[in-house]
Amino acid sequence: MSVSRLGFIILGAAKPSEWETFGKDILGVMANTNEAGGVFLKIDDHPFRVMVSENEQDELLSMVWEVDGIEAYEEISAKLSQAGHKVEPGSEADAEKRCVSKFFRSTDPAGNNFEVYHKRTNVGNLFQSPLDVKEFVTGDMGMGHVVVPAPNLDETRDFYETFLGLQLSDDLTMPGAGEGAPDMRIYFFHANNPRHHSLALFNLPIPSKIVHFMFEVTSVDEVGKCLDRVNAANMQLMASLGRHCNDNMLSFYVFGPGGIPVEYGYDGLQIDFETYEPTVSTVADHWGHLYNMP
Numbered sequence: 151m152s153v154s155r156l157g158f159i160i161l162g163a164a165k166p167s168e169w170e171t172f173g174k175d176i177l178g179v180m181a182n183t184n185e186a187g188g189v190f191l192k193i194d195d196h197p198f199r200v201m202v203s204e205n206e207q208d209e210l211l212s213m214v215w216e217v218d219g220i221e222a223y224e225e226i227s228a229k230l231s232q233a234g235h236k237v238e239p240g241s242e243a244d245a246e247k248r249c250v251s252k253f254f255r256s257t258d259p260a261g262n263n264f265e266v267y268h269k270r271t272n273v274g275n276l277f278q279s280p281l282d283v284k285e286f287v288t289g290d291m292g293m294g295h296v297v298v299p300a301p302n303l304d305e306t307r308d309f310y311e312t313f314l315g316l317q318l319s320d321d322l323t324m325p326g327a328g329e330g331a332p333d334m335r336i337y338f339f340h341a342n343n344p345r346h347h348s349l350a351l352f353n354l355p356i357p358s359k360i361v362h363f364m365f366e367v368t369s370v371d372e373v374g375k376c377l378d379r380v381n382a383a384n385m386q387l388m389a390s391l392g393r394h395c396n397d398n399m400l401s402f403y404v405f406g407p408g409g410i411p412v413e414y415g416y417d418g419l420q421i422d423f424e425t426y427e428p429t430v431s432t433v434a435d436h437w438g439h440l441y442n443m444p
């Protein structure tokens with residue numbers, strides 16, 4: 151039994167309103183603020199794919215997985231609690247806020263919070279970009295992907311494979327940045343859909359609990375136009391335009407509000423995992439993606 155897709159993520163931000171501006175003016179997504187000061191980014195017919203709550207730190211508060219059907223949901227929850235892992239049912243009010251029918255909270259062995267739900271509510275309202283972005287690649291493949299730190303890499307990998315049913319797509323090892331720096335290793339996992347990866351685990355600690363999250367558009371021109379907006383706004387890139395080897399994504403990375411990195415990409419591989427053999431890589435990119443870490 152496995153989760154089907156990444157439903158949405160919950161970010162904490164010192165200044166949530168910055169996400170509304172960034173969302174509308176740079177990413178070209180719909181964004182609105184509620185009475186409590188939270189900001190919601192909408193990229194498709196789901197009510198939102200990013201929820202931003204006011205928080206002392208700019209950080210990832212939770213990644214939220216969607217599972218098809220109540221049976222699978224109950225099975226995943228039972229397996230976690232039988233193994234002694236936290237399964238904390240969400241309140242009705244919190245379910246309503248998330249637009250899900252029912253959910254539970256848990257935490258992986260690296261300390262990353264996640265939630266699981268089995269049905270989204272308020273789905274069906276059309277997406278209309280304020281900047282004429284045609285559409286984002288979502289549907290059965292979920293919101294995109296998220297990469298989180300897991301210094302206890304193998305223990306955390308085992309957890310996601312065992313309890314959430316995620317499966318390895320690629321195991322990437324690269325030399326660390328700078329002399330004497332430890333190797334960087336990233337495990338990429340797919341859920342039960344054709345997206346090359348919905349989650350990746352990074353072997354080094356990151357205070358914000360998020361390496362980046364990714365939205366995918368449907369043409370190279372949408373990527374280029376967004377890059378123009380980033381440059382016009384003098385925003386800092388985390389990585390220049392480039393194309394990844396493992397999922398073939400053509401993308402760039404920009405530091406969003408609070409320094410949270412966002413990957414904006416196009417042309418990600420869709421894979422038939424029935425016949426797929428996970429890859430082992432030592433090269434991340436065909437070209438580009440020159441990193442510029444602060």
Ligand SMILES: [Fe+2]
Nearest residue numbers: 295362364413
């Ligand atoms: Fe990525």
